[in-house]
Amino acid sequence: MAKFQLNIGDPKSGKSFKTIVEGGKATLLIGKKISEEIEGGPIGFPGYIFKITGGSDKDGFPMKSNLDGPIRKRILTTDGQGFRIKERGLRKRKLVRGNTISDDIYQVNVRIVEMGKKKIDELITG
Numbered sequence: 001m002a003k004f005q006l007n008i009g010d011p012k013s014g015k016s017f018k019t020i021v022e023g024g025k026a027t028l029l030i031g032k033k034i035s036e037e038i039e040g041g042p043i044g045f046p047g048y049i050f051k052i053t054g055g056s057d058k059d060g061f062p063m064k065s066n067l068d069g070p071i072r073k074r075i076l077t078t079d080g081q082g083f084r085i086k087e088r089g090l091r092k093r094k095l096v097r098g099n100t101i102s103d104d105i106y107q108v109n110v111r112i113v114e115m116g117k118k119k120i121d122e123l124i125t126g
Helices: 120-125
Strands: 003-009 016-022 037-039 049-057 072-077 092-097 105-114
Touching (some): 016 120, 049 092
Antiparallel strands (some): 037 049, 049 105
């Protein structure tokens, strides 16, 4: 059974909210890719529309938006997800996860695109 930690970013207030999505609600996220928009109603946030911005798998490896599929792969990178450059021209081989959500993903990061009628913190705590 799928279970995800959903990190919801609110661009208006600058706050982020954390909640757990599991069971049938979590299976709706499987197969979605980074930068896709999803409706919040089926996962417990009526009226909201979210955009998937990233995530990480159960072992902590980040999702990379330009690596297709749910695979984990070692790539040679110069910048971006999972790597911060310390000096100019530095490249490093890093292990990252693809851009598709699967059962192996633990954390999914989303950003609010369209607000619902109720505030997000009321829906999480209530």
